[in-house]
Amino acid sequence: MPELIAPEAHRHAAWLQAHREWGPGAHEDGFGLLHDDEVDSPDGFAAWVARLRSSSGPDRCTYRWIIEGEQVLGGIALRHSYSELVREAGHIGYGIRPSARRRGVATWALGRMLDEARAAGLARVLIVCAAENAASARTIECQGGVLEEIRATEFGPARRYWIDLDTR
Numbered sequence: 775m776p777e778l779i780a781p782e783a784h785r786h787a788a789w790l791q792a793h794r795e796w797g798p799g800a801h802e803d804g805f806g807l808l809h810d811d812e813v814d815s816p817d818g819f820a821a822w823v824a825r826l827r828s829s830s831g832p833d834r835c836t837y838r839w840i841i842e843g844e845q846v847l848g849g850i851a852l853r854h855s856y857s858e859l860v861r862e863a864g865h866i867g868y869g870i871r872p873s874a875r876r877r878g879v880a881t882w883a884l885g886r887m888l889d890e891a892r893a894a895g896l897a898r899v900l901i902v903c904a905a906e907n908a909a910s911a912r913t914i915e916c917q918g919g920v921l922e923e924i925r926a927t928e929f930g931p932a933r934r935y936w937i938d939l940d941t942r
Contacts (some may be wrong), residue, residue, distance in 0.1 A: 804849035905931035
């Protein structure tokens with residue numbers, strides 16, 4: 775059974791295994807990985823984890839890793855305020871490593887993060903996915919997402935969904 779946990783520096787090897795499965799780059803949604811983060815060395819990884827755990831202020835973000843046993847299956851992030859980033863990327867972003875997909879992990883993790891969003895006082899959240907990502911669209915719809923529109927973005931067309939947490 776998977777769990778959602780706060781990022782932990784001692785999971786360096788397990789996280790790197792998941793990262794390598796995605797391939798090079800900073801593209802794993804939900805991990806908060808920036809292009810200048812150095813995650814290969816233990817010290818760089820620990821600094822990155824410390825940054826994720828200290829996220830606060832107007833751009834506060836809660837990061838969770840999806841784990842099963844010692845394996846990192848993916849990541850999910852909750853952005854707490856309605857900022858320019860949220861307008862483009864949504865309140866919640868997530869990514870599941872390729873070998874863990876098609877098992878319902880994303881749907882499960884999104885449901886848990888919606889509970890965290892409600893506990894944080896959000897009444898409504900925006901979730902955005904690439905228009906051609908049918909699996910992510912199904913995940914969002916399974917958790918009550920209502921399609922607002924498909925909009926052009928700098929990364930291509932994106933589906934914009936809203937979930938009302940008061941009625942969920």
